[in-house]
Amino acid sequence: MRRVTILGATGSIGQNTIDLIRRQKSQIDVVALTGGRNIEQLAKDAIELGAEIAVTAYDDLLQELREALSGSGVKASAGTAALNEAAAQPADWIMSAIVGVAGLEPGLVALKQGATLALANKETLVTAGPLVLETARRNDAKILPVDSEHSAIFQALQGEDIASVSRVIITASGGAFRDWPIESLASATPEQAAKHPNWSMGQRITIDSASMFNKALEIIETREYFDFLPEQIEVIVHPESLVHALVGFRDGGMMAHVGPPDMRHAIGYALNWPQRLDLPVESLDLTSIGSLTFAQPDLTRYPALRLAREVMEMRGLTGAVFNAAKERALDHFIAQRIGFCDMNVIVETVLEQLSSNEGLIDTEITLDTVREADHLARQRVDALVGK
Numbered sequence: 162m163r164r165v166t167i168l169g170a171t172g173s174i175g176q177n178t179i180d181l182i183r184r185q186k187s188q189i190d191v192v193a194l195t196g197g198r199n200i201e202q203l204a205k206d207a208i209e210l211g212a213e214i215a216v217t218a219y220d221d222l223l224q225e226l227r228e229a230l231s232g233s234g235v236k237a238s239a240g241t242a243a244l245n246e247a248a249a250q251p252a253d254w255i256m257s258a259i260v261g262v263a264g265l266e267p268g269l270v271a272l273k274q275g276a277t278l279a280l281a282n283k284e285t286l287v288t289a290g291p292l293v294l295e296t297a298r299r300n301d302a303k304i305l306p307v308d309s310e311h312s313a314i315f316q317a318l319q320g321e322d323i324a325s326v327s328r329v330i331i332t333a334s335g336g337a338f339r340d341w342p343i344e345s346l347a348s349a350t351p352e353q354a355a356k357h358p359n360w361s362m363g364q365r366i367t368i369d370s371a372s373m374f375n376k377a378l379e380i381i382e383t384r385e386y387f388d389f390l391p392e393q394i395e396v397i398v399h400p401e402s403l404v405h406a407l408v409g410f411r412d413g414g415m416m417a418h419v420g421p422p423d424m425r426h427a428i429g430y431a432l433n434w435p436q437r438l439d440l441p442v443e444s445l446d447l448t449s450i451g452s453l454t455f456a457q458p459d460l461t462r463y464p465a466l467r468l469a470r471e472v473m474e475m476r477g478l479t480g481a482v483f484n485a486a487k488e489r490a491l492d493h494f495i496a497q498r499i500g501f502c503d504m505n506v507i508v509e510t511v512l513e514q515l516s517s518n519e520g521l522i523d524t525e526i527t528l529d530t531v532r533e534a535d536h537l538a539r540q541r542v543d544a545l546v547g548k
């Protein structure tokens with residue numbers, strides 16, 4: 162039996178993971194499920210899957226969780242330390258699907274016990290890439306990418322020599338506002354931004370798709386995970402979201418990964434790797450699709466892509482600053498304190514302010530230095546917003 166834990170079990174990735182685990186129930190023991198405020202979902206899944214522990218990130222919800230689990234035999238716990246304890250429970254495979262930098266520490270804890278980390282939480286590599294990869298190496302733990310583009314690149318690289326790669330192209334749908342006139346973006350609302358044309362995902366990543374902050378995080382994630390040079394990593398707009406990424410080799414050949422926009426493919430690939438097993442994912446009918454389209458992204462529409470290039474060049478703690486400024490600006494946008502385009506201006510300002518500080522690039526990346534950079538960036542964002 163494989164022992165499996167899901168961090169962020171109540172979210173979009175977490176629920177898709179549970180859907181797959183339910184289908185392989187006879188081979189899997191569920192160790193821990195963690196969630197946030199959705200206690201009903203967390204308790205229901207923990208009971209159904211026979212988890213050993215269920216953890217909510219919020220201390221004030223412990224009593225509610227205890228009541229929801231009473232008589233089931235599933236242990237309840239709450240808070241940040243409890244999340245880390247859940248990640249430390251012996252497991253073979255741990256899904257990292259918490260949203261935001263909150264996923265970093267439990268992910269590191271999971272790697273320290275040598276578990277295979279299925280990584281959906283892109284913030285982990287964006288904020289602390291070298292620390293995360295070194296922790297995996299030292300503990301002989303494997304990291305398998307779950308972000309669809311990174312899973313696609315990983316799959317295209319199986320059996321290939323990474324030195325023969327000349328370029329990688331990750332695709333972007335263009336998000337909710339791809340076809341909006343640029344002038345109207347300033348008045349876009351959080352509800353409008355949270356409607357993705359193709360993928361069904363959590364609210365925050367969906368809004369990040371409209372601004373392409375999501376793609377910005379993904380190109381940094383690509384650099385960190387695969388160690389490609391910034392100039393080897395390209396982004397193209399592909400409105401159909403069927404080609405997830407392409408890897409180009411020195412001999413001119415390109416491997417494209419094609420599939421429906423269904424995260425259960427990338428999750429299932431990481432769950433079954435190195436095997437491929439049946440998954441409940443549609444096989445595309447290419448003749449009914451007919452054609453696929455690709456275009457250059459417009460950097461005026463998506464300034465986040467330009468900022469990601471700067472972060473990839475500077476590295477150090479600039480990834481932590483970039484991500485934290487983005488997370489905090491997104492909080493303000495969701496609370497309607499700032500407009501959609503203000504997010505770009507704010508993140509760029511904070512990145513500029515803080516990256517002129519030498520220490521940001523030279524300081525060693527540790528959990529503490531990442532936390533400090535994260536905190537500082539959030540403070541700067543709040544100061545700019547006047548909150």
Ligand code: NAD
Nearest residue numbers: 169171172173174196197218259260263281282283362363
């Ligand atoms: P979501 O908002 O649907 O779910 C997030 C999960 O994290 C929930 O279980 C929530 O309770 C938990 N959570 C939220 N804040 C927390 C905190 N402070 N501490 C502990 N737990 C907390 O998000 P999602 O769309 O499932 O995305 C999860 C991660 O996967 C993100 O990093 C996202 O970028 C990445 N990702 C998602 C998709 C997708 O299709 N949804 C695709 C690729 C990558």
Ligand code: MG
Nearest residue numbers: 308309310379
């Ligand atoms: Mg992605």
